[in-house]
Amino acid sequence: MSHRAGRTRWRRFAVVLVSGVAACATVGIAMAQGVLAASFFISGQRFQVSADSLTARGFSLYGMVDVTKKHELVPVVVNGFRHATVRGLCQSILVDIPVLGTQTLRLTGGDDRPAEASDLFIDATAESADGANFSGLDIGVAQGALAKGSVEPQDRNSRFFAPDGVGQQALSTTLTDLRVSAVTVSAGTFSVPGLRLRLEHGSHPCP
Structure with missing residues (x-):
């Protein structure tokens, strides 16, 4: 793929595990203050996150390996956004409850x-969008040199972070009809107007 500075549009956007992963190998959107602690362990369960649109200033993408509480390794692609606005947010996770069976928490x-979110990080195992627009796009930048978008501070100190691994960054991005399979989401701040939470019987993932 040729690289052109400036604004780029991809009709279909599919993120795959970048080579940094090979090199180094929550229920609910986090509304936390600060960043994840070094001792943070993920549950390892995938959940779905979708949005009608996500617009961000400062975007980065790099490979990492998350660790579950059982010390299992989960390769992920980290999407970092300095500041993001999200329309039509949906998150769903399947919960198996004894006797009652499968329930969906939405x-x-x-x-x-x-x-609106600041310092938003999505650790994804799969991701797609119907459309993606980037401004000031750099593909193939070293992960250790990412500067336009955020890098989770604890990731830089992780043994799984590969400074020479390939990453991607942009001054800004707009993603439409975004669909993500994630293992964790964190943010410095996350404000969600019209927040609704419900538990439904059966499997009802985000569209």
């Missing part, structure tokens, strides 16, 4: 007014 919001 969190939605950001319809009338968009949700």
